[in-house]
Amino acid sequence: MVFSRVSQHRPALRSRLALVAALSLLLLLPTGALGASSGPSTHVVISAASGPGSVTANVTWNGVNVNTAGGASSALSVDFSKSASVVFNWTTPTGAVNPTDARLQMIYFGFALSTRDVVNTGNTTTARSAVMTWTPGAIVYVLEGVYKITASLLTAGGATVWSENFFVRAAAPLSILAVLPIILIVLIVWELYSVARSGRQALLSRKGKAPPSPPEEPTPSEPTAASPGEPAPTGPEGPP
Amino acid sequence: MSATSHGAGAGIVLGICFVFLGQQFGYIDLTDLSTAIVDLVIAMVVGAVIFGAIGMALGRGYLRRHPPEPQEWKPS
Numbered sequence: 038m039v040f041s042r043v044s045q046h047r048p049a050l051r052s053r054l055a056l057v058a059a060l061s062l063l064l065l066l067p068t069g070a071l072g073a074s075s076g077p078s079t080h081v082v083i084s085a086a087s088g089p090g091s092v093t094a095n096v097t098w099n100g101v102n103v104n105t106a107g108g109a110s111s112a113l114s115v116d117f118s119k120s121a122s123v124v125f126n127w128t129t130p131t132g133a134v135n136p137t138d139a140r141l142q143m144i145y146f147g148f149a150l151s152t153r154d155v156v157n158t159g160n161t162t163t164a165r166s167a168v169m170t171w172t173p174g175a176i177v178y179v180l181e182g183v184y185k186i187t188a189s190l191l192t193a194g195g196a197t198v199w200s201e202n203f204f205v206r207a208a209a210p211l212s213i214l215a216v217l218p219i220i221l222i223v224l225i226v227w228e229l230y231s232v233a234r235s236g237r238q239a240l241l242s243r244k245g246k247a248p249p250s251p252p253e254e255p256t257p258s259e260p261t262a263a264s265p266g267e268p269a270p271t272g273p274e275g276p277p
Numbered sequence: 278m279s280a281t282s283h284g285a286g287a288g289i290v291l292g293i294c295f296v297f298l299g300q301q302f303g304y305i306d307l308t309d310l311s312t313a314i315v316d317l318v319i320a321m322v323v324g325a326v327i328f329g330a331i332g333m334a335l336g337r338g339y340l341r342r343h344p345p346e347p348q349e350w351k352p353s
Contacts, residue, residue: 109306147310182301185308206303221298228287228294235287235332236339239280 092136092198094127096188103203109183112204117177125155125167127190127199136190136198139167144185151176173207179216181209280339284332285325292324293317 096103098113099121106113115121125139143151151174155167184207189200209215296316299305307313 112303144308146307146313180301181303183303183306183308185306204306204308208303215301218298218301221294221301225291225294225298228291232284232287232291232328232331233335235280235283236335238283238332239336239340240343240345 092127092129092133092190094125094190094199094201096126096201096203097124098122098203098205103186103188103201106203106205109185109204112183112206115205115207117173117181117207117209120170120172123169123171123188125169125188125190127165129165134192134194134196134198135164137164137193138191139169140187140189140191141169141171142187142189143173144187145180150184177215181207181215181218183207279332280336281329281333284335285329287332288324288326288328289321290324291328292320292322295324296320 098106098115101113103113105111123141127136129135137157139155141153142149153169153171155169157164157167183204185202185204187200187202189197191197209218296305296307300307305316307316
C-alpha cells in the first residue's frame with residue numbers, strides 16, 4: 038500500500054541513542070584507561086618529625102595547603118598542561134605503623150580516573166614526608182572542569198591510615214579546547230537544530246498513520262449458488 | 278514519530294549534554310556516582326518535558342501552516 042510509511046524515523050532515534058552511548062563510553066572508558074596508569078615511586082624526602090595521637094598529615098599543592106579547597110566552590114585552580122608539586126608531611130604516633138605510600142587519586146563519577154603513588158623504598162620507619170610530581174597524563178586533552186582528588190597515606194600492607202579530599206578546577210586552553218566540551222557543544226547544536234525541525238515531524242507523522250478508507254464501490258452480489266444454466270460444481274472425486 | 282516524541286528525545290540528549298557541559302565548565306560537581314546519576318536523571322526528565330512541549334507546539338504550528346493534503350486511496 039502506498040500509505041505504509043512505516044517508521045522511517047526510527048533509525049534517527051537509534052542513531053541518537055547510539056550517539057549517547059558513544060558519548061558515555063568516551064566519558065567513562067577511554068579516559069579511565071588513559072589516566073589510570075599509576076606511576077611508580079619518584080622520590081621520598083626523609084624528614085624527622087614525631088607527635089602523639091593518630092596519624093596527622095597535611096598536603097600542599099604547589100605550596101598551597103589543600104585543606105583550603107575542601108569544596109567544589111573553593112577548588113584549586115590548576116593547569117592540566119603543567120605538572121604540580123605535591124608534598125605530603127605527616128606525623129605518626131609512637132608505636133604506630135608508619136605509612137610508606139603517599140597516593141593521589143582523581144575521582145570522577147565515583148571512580149578513580151587517575152592514580153599516582155609515591156612509595157618509600159628507603160627507611161620506612163623514619164620517613165615523614167614525600168614529594169610527588171603530579172601530571173594528569175593524556176586526559177589533559179580530553180577533560181576540564183572540577184574534579185575531586187583524594188590524598189591518602191597507606192601502610193605497607195595497603196591500609197589507609199589518613200586521607201583527605203580536595204577539589205581542583207582545571208581549565209583547557211581558551212576554556213574550551215578539550216575534546217569533550219567540543220563534542221558536547223556540537224551535539225547540543227545538532228539537537229537544537231533537530232528540535233527546530235520537529236514541526237515537520239508532525240506532518241510526516243500525520244501522513245504516516247490512519248490511511249483513508251477505500252471508496253465504497255457497488256460490488257456485484259456474489260453468486261451463492263450455482264445458476265440453473267451453469268453446470269454444477271463437481272466434487273473432489275471428479276468424473277469417472 | 279510525532280513532533281512531541283521527537284522533541285522529547287532531543288530534550289533527553291540535551292539534558293545529558295548540559296549536565297556534562299556544566300561539569301566541564303566547572304558549575305556542576307560529578308565526582309560522586311549517586312549524585313551524578315541523580316543530576317543526569319533530573320536533567321533528562323526536565324529536558325524531555327520542556328523540549329517535548331516545544332516540539333508539540335512547533336508541530337501544531339507547522340500543521341496549521343501546512344495542513345496535510347487529503348490522500349487518495351490507491352490499491353497496490
